[in-house]
Amino acid sequence: MRRFLLFFLIICVSLPVFSADPDYEPYSDGEFPLWAVRLRRFEIISFGIFPFSLFFSQFGYSFYRYANSGFDYSYAPAPFGPPGGADFSDAEHQGIILGAAVLSLIAALVDNLIVYSSFSNDSASLSSFSVISSADNLSYSDDYTFSFDFGISMPISSYFSSIEE
Numbered sequence: 001m002r003r004f005l006l007f008f009l010i011i012c013v014s015l016p017v018f019s020a021d022p023d024y025e026p027y028s029d030g031e032f033p034l035w036a037v038r039l040r041r042f043e044i045i046s047f048g049i050f051p052f053s054l055f056f057s058q059f060g061y062s063f064y065r066y067a068n069s070g071f072d073y074s075y076a077p078a079p080f081g082p083p084g085g086a087d088f089s090d091a092e093h094q095g096i097i098l099g100a101a102v103l104s105l106i107a108a109l110v111d112n113l114i115v116y117s118s119f120s121n122d123s124a125s126l127s128s129f130s131v132i133s134s135a136d137n138l139s140y141s142d143d144y145t146f147s148f149d150f151g152i153s154m155p156i157s158s159y160f161s162s163i164e165e
Contacts (some may be wrong), residue, residue, distance in 0.1 A: 042109075050101065054097065057099045061095075074086050
């Protein structure tokens with residue numbers, strides 16, 4: 001059994017060595033429909049915010065439970081309470097996770113409404129909206145000036161001189 005697992009591991013590790021090197025071709029503007037782009041952005045935002053909303057909803061619920069118990073020390077939130085403090089019940093855990101999921105979905109919906117509310121349904125107006133996502137959109141010159149592709153340009157030296165004054 002060990003030999004089989006070792007052989008299988010060697011095969012899995014060595015497969016990328018023998019694979020063909022495909023030529024990289026970036027996605028074109030019209031390759032995906034607009035609804036798929038919007039859905040992908042919604043998905044990325046909601047899954048990206050979920051860990052933060054889970055942390056804050058658990059921390060907020062811990063403070064609520066601490067205040068609701070009359071500020072009993074055994075119910076104090078995790079970093080402030082005793083090591084053997086009161087644990088969450090299964091229903092409380094489910095409520096915290098559900099609350100975090102709802103918060104992350106609301107945040108993604110708000111982002112969707114803000115970003116796409118000013119655009120019509122055609123992809124031409126959407127492609128004119130640019131967000132800095134790669135080094136192609138950022139240029140740098142010798143006089144320490146950064147400029148972005150949507151027209152913002154600021155000399156860094158003048159920024160720091162205004163702070164010092």
